[in-house]
Amino acid sequence: xxxxxxxxxxxxxxxxxxxxxxxxxxxxxxxxxxxxxxxxxxxxxxxxxxxxxxxxxxxxxxxxxxxxxxxxxxxxxxxxxxxxxxxxxxxxxxxxxxxxxxxxxxxxxxxxxxxx
Numbered sequence: 346x347x348x349x350x351x352x353x354x355x356x357x358x359x360x361x362x363x364x365x366x367x368x369x370x371x372x373x374x375x376x377x378x379x380x381x382x383x384x385x386x387x388x389x390x391x392x393x394x395x396x397x398x399x400x401x402x403x404x405x406x407x408x409x410x411x412x413x414x415x416x417x418x419x420x421x422x423x424x425x426x427x428x429x430x431x432x433x434x435x436x437x438x439x440x441x442x443x444x445x446x447x448x449x450x451x452x453x454x455x456x457x458x459x460x461x
Contacts, residue, residue, distance in 0.1 A: 346435065347387070349396040350378040356409040360419055363447070367412055372444040374454070375405045379427060380436030396431050404430065416441040420459040437461055 354377075359370040379401070385394040408422045420441045427437050442456040 346380045347383050347395070348378055348380045348436075349398055349401070350376070351398050351401045351405070352376045354402055354405055356406070358409045358419075359412040360409075360414070360416055360443070361447075362414045366447065367414075371446075373409065373416075374440075374442040374444065375409070375423070376438075376440040376442075377401050377405060377423065377427070378436075378438040379431065379434045381431070381434045384433065396434065400430060401427065416443055416455070417457045417459070420457050424459050424461060 354375045356373045356375065357370055358373050359367045360373070361367055361371070379396050381396065383394055387394060404426045405423055408419060408426060411422070413419050420439045423439045424437045427434060438458065438460045440456055440458045442454040444454045446452055446455045
């Protein structure tokens with residue numbers, strides 16, 4: 346199995362349960378890993394034989410634009426879109442981290458991970 350990853354993609358987005366989070370927005374990080382069995386010889390050096398990580402970034406970027414209350418929903422939407430675009434992918438892992446969540450104390454980030 347081969348894995349392709351995109352790690353630490355940064356987005357400013359408007360996800361959050363509270364209205365002020367959706368008004369003010371915040372910083373998010375997205376990590377994506379996909380696993381698949383290459384259908385062709387990777388020595389052919391062709392982009393069509395793999396998962397293009399640029400496309401993974403575009404999927405994350407588009408889904409981050411859709412304001413949602415839960416980062417769980419965001420992560421699932423990213424995973425669902427990857428499966429649509431790359432149906433041969435056997436494993437998908439998406440982590441969404443909300444940097445400095447609005448809590449009473451200092452927290453680096455909250456996160457959710459979707460794996461399927």
